[in-house]
Amino acid sequence: MRKTSGDHRGFTLIELMIVVAIIGILAAIALPRFSAMLEKSREGQTKGNLNSIHSAASIYYGDQKGIWPTTLSTISVYNFSQYLDNVGAVKVTGYFIQGAVNPSGTKVTLTTQSSVPTGSGSGWLYDSMNGSFYVNSTVTDSKQLPYSFYGFE
Numbered sequence: 001m002r003k004t005s006g007d008h009r010g011f012t013l014i015e016l017m018i019v020v021a022i023i024g025i026l027a028a029i030a031l032p033r034f035s036a037m038l039e040k041s042r043e044g045q046t047k048g049n050l051n052s053i054h055s056a057a058s059i060y061y062g063d064q065k066g067i068w069p070t071t072l073s074t075i076s077v078y079n080f081s082q083y084l085d086n087v088g089a090v091k092v093t094g095y096f097i098q099g100a101v102n103p104s105g106t107k108v109t110l111t112t113q114s115s116v117p118t119g120s121g122s123g124w125l126y127d128s129m130n131g132s133f134y135v136n137s138t139v140t141d142s143k144q145l146p147y148s149f150y151g152f153e
Contacts, residue, residue, distance in 0.1 A: 035095065036095070036096075036142070038095075039092070039093060039095035039096065039142065040142055042091040042092050042093060043091075043092055043141050043142060045088075045091045046090050046091045046092050046135060046147070046150060047150050047151070048088075049087075049088030049089065049090070049091070050124075050133055050135070050150050050151050051151065052084065052088060053084060053087060053088065053124070053133050054131075054133050054151060056080070056083040056084035057069055057083070057131050057133070058131070059083050060080060060083045061131060063083075068128050068129070068130065068131040069128065069131075070110075070128050071110060071128070086106075087106050087108060087124065088106070089104060089105060089106045089123075090103050090104050090105055090106075090122075090123055090124060090135050090136075090137075090147075091104060092104065092135065092137075092139075092141065092147055094137075094139045096140065096141060096142050097139050097140060102122075103121060103122055103123065103135055103136060103137035103139060103147060104122075104123075105122050105123040106123055106124075107122050107123030107124070107136075108123060108124045108125075108126050109121065109122075109123065109124065109125050109126070109136055110126050110128060117134055117135075117136050117137055117138050117146075117148040121136030121137050122136060122137075123136055124136055125148070133151065134147075134148040134150070134151075135147035135148055135150050136148070
């Protein structure tokens with residue numbers, strides 16, 4: 001701070017430019033880290049949603065004496081909605097892979113062939129033969145694990 005004649009005080013232009021440059025550098029460092037932290041929280045939420053769906057299907061399996069739900073639809077012989085109000089969304093966005101297809105959504109793709117995802121998909125994959133749930137995508141997360149491994153790691 002520079003003193004001028006009289007009682008006028010203030011910052012010089014150089015001092016203000018240095019402060020703005022420092023704030024810009026801090027923002028450039030913080031924003032990518034913030035985005036990565038947001039994606040990690042989405043990964044956690046996706047894992048939580050997967051566990052909720054799997055728990056509901058396991059309870060259904062017990063109630064139906066060893067039969068997995070054939071569909072997650074609320075319109076079926078055994079109403080799955082009494083076990084789970086709604087299927088939580090896949091929240092991950094493929095942030096850690098450049099140009100990755102976003103697997104987000106609540107769409108559930110059914111399979112009865114004991115198959116696992118082989119590419120980029122959307123939402124969940126459900127195998128009604130053994131009650132397995134997967135994120136329907138082989139895109140990798142922050143730990144370089146495919147999203148389809150969630151629940152099995």
